[in-house]
Amino acid sequence: MVATNTGTRTVIALVENKAGVLARICGLFRRQGFNIASLAVGRSEIKGLSRMTFVVEGPEEVVRLVAAKLDRLIEVVEVEDISDLDHVYREMVLIKVSADNEKRGEILQLSNIFNVKTVDVGSDQMTIETTGESNEIESLLELLEPYGIIEVMRTGRVAVLKSNE
């Protein structure tokens, strides 16, 4: 099969929470030369199991093959490429931005549209957080750009299938 349709794919996996699991999984993506664009891992609702959300850049057919190979790993309990299924996802970002007394109010006002929380305020800078889809976060960053962004820390994407899937 010649790979076509290169894009971003979202894969979720339920895995045992053990040393070395991430290395096994990443090894399969590495073998295909895939870059993992984002990765989020955390405990699931089941004791001893974690959920992972991967965003990878690669052709659909090859991601499907990798997902099948992931399922073959002993410590992977479930895995699914949910890109084509109805799902919701969120990313989170912490943004440290220049903000003196004068600008602070402006930034807060701007941020209101974006469901932003202020998490830290200093004399000439502040840190805000937001969650949303990638494009929302991109828009916020664009808006804040003129004020002087000092540092951006983004999480990986977390995704769940919608209830009707």
Next chain:
Amino acid sequence: MKKTGAQVLCEGLIHHGVEKIFGIPGGAILPLYGTLSEYPELDHILVRHEQGASHAADGFSRITGKTGVCFATSGPGATNLITGMATAMMDSSPMIAITGQVSRPGIGKDSFQEIDITGASLPVTKHNYLVMNADEIPRVLKEAFIIANTGRPGPVLIDIPRDVFTEQFDFDNKFWEEEIEILGYKPPKFAENSKIDKALKLIEESKKPVILAGHGIIISKAYNELMELAESAQIPVITTLLGISSFPENHVLSLSFPGMHGVAWASLALDQADLVIAIGSRFDDRITGDTSRFATKSKKIHIDIDPAEINKNIEVDVALIGNAKDIMKQMLPKLKKKTHIEWINHIEKLKEEHPSLKLKKSPDLTGQYVIKSLSDETEGKSVIVTGVGQHQMWAAQHYSYCSQNSWISSGGLGTMGFEVPAALGAKVGAPDKNVWSIAGDGGFQMTLCELATIVENNIKVKFALLNNNHLGMITQWQGMFFNEDYQANAYTANPDFVKLANAYGMKALSVDNNEDVRPAIREANNHDGPFLIDFKIKKEENVFPMIPSGQSVNELLEEPIDGSN
């Protein structure tokens, strides 16, 4: 009762039916060797190189269907197993490799003979473990045996630090009887009935069906089911390279193997068929060539235990995921009897028009003639173990495999040097079978140190060395695809292999003409001990037929026929 990690490990191996272990000791694994004397049930065979230990365990697994076991120490001992584990991984062979690791306090400190073998072996094992506490050993060992030899089999590595072997803990033998569950590991067994019906309908509608029988038939021991499927619905059986000996080659429905060096009629039948039933086969590139031009006229049914194989190389119409034997058992009661006289006659015509196995007249000794003679002398009933290259392809072509599971070869990884230790392991696993290792002078020299192991333990393997003082397949490819620019293809300082075998204490003969071939084979067969025949074969000789890499049956090259001998 308090036991050491090493003791519990030995008892676990015995509980799982292990009798033979192939290995070499070293510092980190010495505490385990120090325990072996307490367990005389475990017969340890000292090999000469860890690669040999892994291939021997693999050969043992393939012939017995049991899980072969090998031991190696940390560092270089462990890394030397990698080729053997990769070979077993590619060919789905069950194996457990136990490696010593440096003591826990030394891990990560670049200690003497330290290597991260669980990291290094990730891509070449089905699963692996680093055991950091002795009380984990029983559970890990139990899981390892399940994982290695169920579902799609494969190698499992267990890395145990030196001080974990000696650590004591309370252990109750009852644990060995307990059933365990491995959360993320549920090999499929049966296929959905609706899919079985769909497959049966395709078989019913087909006028030109073929079965492509792979290694999965041998692994699941589905010989009888394959025979019934083929005979009831009158479907010709093509075997893959590793499927050889899953179906008797003297059967009227047997078409031998297709692909790069397969017989022409098998490749042509695969191309012309209207239905391909692939069972326990993975549509390897040596079979498909250019996938976009592979068997385009056919619908495809794929029976495989590994979901990751479905639609990997070739899109199929019906996928039946599960154990080949179980799935065929599901199908057979509902299978309607059929005949395909016209199709069978057509294939017979293909055989006549493309006599791929006809030996050409040659005053010089050829590998093909040696193999054909060996086949006739042993009535196709020996176990043949090969390395990789021209000798392997001739052995696949010209030996007529008539007994089940009698072909052991490194198909997937293509490991030269496999032929010596794997034959050793196969003979240890099946001492009552006549085991012939067919070797080339290239691969043979990669692992010939194991001749010492063979002689030391009187392992009665017979060697047919097809010696042309060349890397034959390299010579062929450079001749055909690199404008005859021959580079690094000749072995101009080969030893006298008869003297070499004698030096190890093995009987040996040299043969350089057609007349002496059969008497020499007879002498080897009659000799009660290991034996080597150095067949000095013609230097330039290509393997035909050939479908060049990445091409299709349209580019099939056949040898010009100049009569037969």
